[in-house]
Amino acid sequence: MQATKSFERAFLKHLLRGFRLSAVSYKSMSLQERKSAIKLSADVAMASARGSRKWTRGLITKLSKEDDHRSFLRLILGTEYERLTKPCHGSWKIPRSKKIVRRSLRVCSRRKNNLRAPHGVKSSVLARTLVEKRTHALKRLVPGGESLDGYSLLDEALDYVISLRAQVDLMQKLLTTFEASKLSALSKCTLPERKASFVGEAGIHQQKLTEKAQLRPKLTL
Amino acid sequence: MGSAGSYGVGTGNSGAYMTEIAEPVRFEDEIRSLIQARFDAPPVSGGSFTALLGLSANQAVGLLHEPGAGEVSASAAASSPTGLGHPLGWSPTFPSNAGLAERAGSFPVFAAVDSPASSSDGGPSPPLKAEPSDSDSSPPLPVPIDKPRRRPAKRKDCEKQKAKGPAKKMKTAEEHTEGDQLPYVHVRARRGQATDSHSLAERITGTALVLDEIINHVQSLQRQVEFLSMRLAAVNPTIDFGGLDSFLMAECGPLAASNGRGEVALDPVSWSSDPAPGTGLRTDLRPSQQSSTAWVYPYALINHGTSLFGYGAANSVPLNSNQSKTDL
Numbered sequence: 001m002q003a004t005k006s007f008e009r010a011f012l013k014h015l016l017r018g019f020r021l022s023a024v025s026y027k028s029m030s031l032q033e034r035k036s037a038i039k040l041s042a043d044v045a046m047a048s049a050r051g052s053r054k055w056t057r058g059l060i061t062k063l064s065k066e067d068d069h070r071s072f073l074r075l076i077l078g079t080e081y082e083r084l085t086k087p088c089h090g091s092w093k094i095p096r097s098k099k100i101v102r103r104s105l106r107v108c109s110r111r112k113n114n115l116r117a118p119h120g121v122k123s124s125v126l127a128r129t130l131v132e133k134r135t136h137a138l139k140r141l142v143p144g145g146e147s148l149d150g151y152s153l154l155d156e157a158l159d160y161v162i163s164l165r166a167q168v169d170l171m172q173k174l175l176t177t178f179e180a181s182k183l184s185a186l187s188k189c190t191l192p193e194r195k196a197s198f199v200g201e202a203g204i205h206q207q208k209l210t211e212k213a214q215l216r217p218k219l220t221l
Numbered sequence: 222m223g224s225a226g227s228y229g230v231g232t233g234n235s236g237a238y239m240t241e242i243a244e245p246v247r248f249e250d251e252i253r254s255l256i257q258a259r260f261d262a263p264p265v266s267g268g269s270f271t272a273l274l275g276l277s278a279n280q281a282v283g284l285l286h287e288p289g290a291g292e293v294s295a296s297a298a299a300s301s302p303t304g305l306g307h308p309l310g311w312s313p314t315f316p317s318n319a320g321l322a323e324r325a326g327s328f329p330v331f332a333a334v335d336s337p338a339s340s341s342d343g344g345p346s347p348p349l350k351a352e353p354s355d356s357d358s359s360p361p362l363p364v365p366i367d368k369p370r371r372r373p374a375k376r377k378d379c380e381k382q383k384a385k386g387p388a389k390k391m392k393t394a395e396e397h398t399e400g401d402q403l404p405y406v407h408v409r410a411r412r413g414q415a416t417d418s419h420s421l422a423e424r425i426t427g428t429a430l431v432l433d434e435i436i437n438h439v440q441s442l443q444r445q446v447e448f449l450s451m452r453l454a455a456v457n458p459t460i461d462f463g464g465l466d467s468f469l470m471a472e473c474g475p476l477a478a479s480n481g482r483g484e485v486a487l488d489p490v491s492w493s494s495d496p497a498p499g500t501g502l503r504t505d506l507r508p509s510q511q512s513s514t515a516w517v518y519p520y521a522l523i524n525h526g527t528s529l530f531g532y533g534a535a536n537s538v539p540l541n542s543n544q545s546k547t548d549l
Contacts, residue, residue: 027458034454035447042450111416123418127425134432141439157435164442171449178456 001158003166007049011170014045021075044073046167055156058144 018041029037043063047056064070135153139145142157415421 031451031454034457035451038453038457039446039450042446123422127422127429130429131425131432134429134436137436138432138439141436141443154435157439161435161439161442164439164446168442168445168449171446171453175449175452175456178453182456 001162003162007163008166008170010049011045011166014048015041015170015174018042018045018072021072040069040072042167042171046163050159050163053156053159054148054152055142055144055160058142062143 019038022037022041040063043059047059050056060073064073135150138153138157139148142148142153142160145153145156148156
């Protein structure tokens, strides 16, 4: 499973927009504040680039719990914010007939009793607790997972993992790019050397880049 | 989590590693695979499950002592550390090739010879057992015990013969196991078996492992995000994000034209889907036509770092607003 290119592009767009919006007070922030601002931008960008999924809604709801984030979110998301935060149809209660529920419970309990009788050791109970514990842990990890069913929880977790991978990937690339630019700015080396260092850092993408650069007129400033 | 369909692959594969039930139903296939693959002793490492199984091993052996199901107990006991004595005289250690040859011949479950003697399952069982014995008794060669992917199917088969009476179910089980030759088996519990404690326990433990894996992965990814954001924050003081962003979004088309400066449409992170050649870069810099090259990352930025930003920000602020409109 791959994150699509359009998702990555939208992600980057929102991320940079978020950086720009939150960058007004960058000089005055401490490291921790900057880090949380960056993380907030990244999470919001990821959620808004993904569109409308259970975990994106959960994530945005969680982020908007704090008041100072809310205005930020509104700026980035615009109209989507209202659409994403209103409760979705997934939280509707499935209308259940009491009679049917009672009957099925009786059947289930009878079946369980019949099968439990011959075995003295409740190994199935132990096994079941293992799964339950892990399900609860996963519910806590995936945003908005508390209200999800077993299957949809896994589905959302899968989607969330793909988006997280794309997020990590993107941030790593951003980081290498920024660090490269920082290094070059500080060192004031010549153009070919900069190209060489850049090539070393990011592999094939940089090769493409240097090829393009060679066809261009020299950069003058 | 009722039906096991979606967990089939995971549980089938992971559960199988923990049990060493030999299922010689498909000797021919296994022999062929044996010729290619090495014959490995299956790992006795499925701690939790063999513990679960070992707890009831005595009962299982008791149950399985009824003729027609001794094979499951044999391998289960072989894997358990207690090393129970087998009614059929097999050694508790993992059998060698010779041992397997013996077993192949003497499987009470699948050998037609024993079926008349066995009175447990009655009429329908001899033809049922005759079916697999045709396939397995003909080449009495050593077979690998662990064909992990096929285990769940055969184990289900065995369990049915062990625990359940009705012939109808066994027939369907047999047809099912003979029918599927897939590389992996969907562990589909049938009627009356979904709540059978052994298969249930095995399925649940497999599910627990898969969930564990997912949880670890999600946690590691989240930690990575935290760490990366901290590093970005550390790199930040030297990079003014406000100016940087507007500079990026401007794409520098008009700027380049006015300054005679060549911005390279960089794709340092390969986001853009069209790898435009160097000569076509001028056209790339006109963003409104192509949405794919939305992010032009100026090479000048990398060269000259922050010195450009003030310039870029001042000139590109009006462009920025236009740009965002076209992009969005």
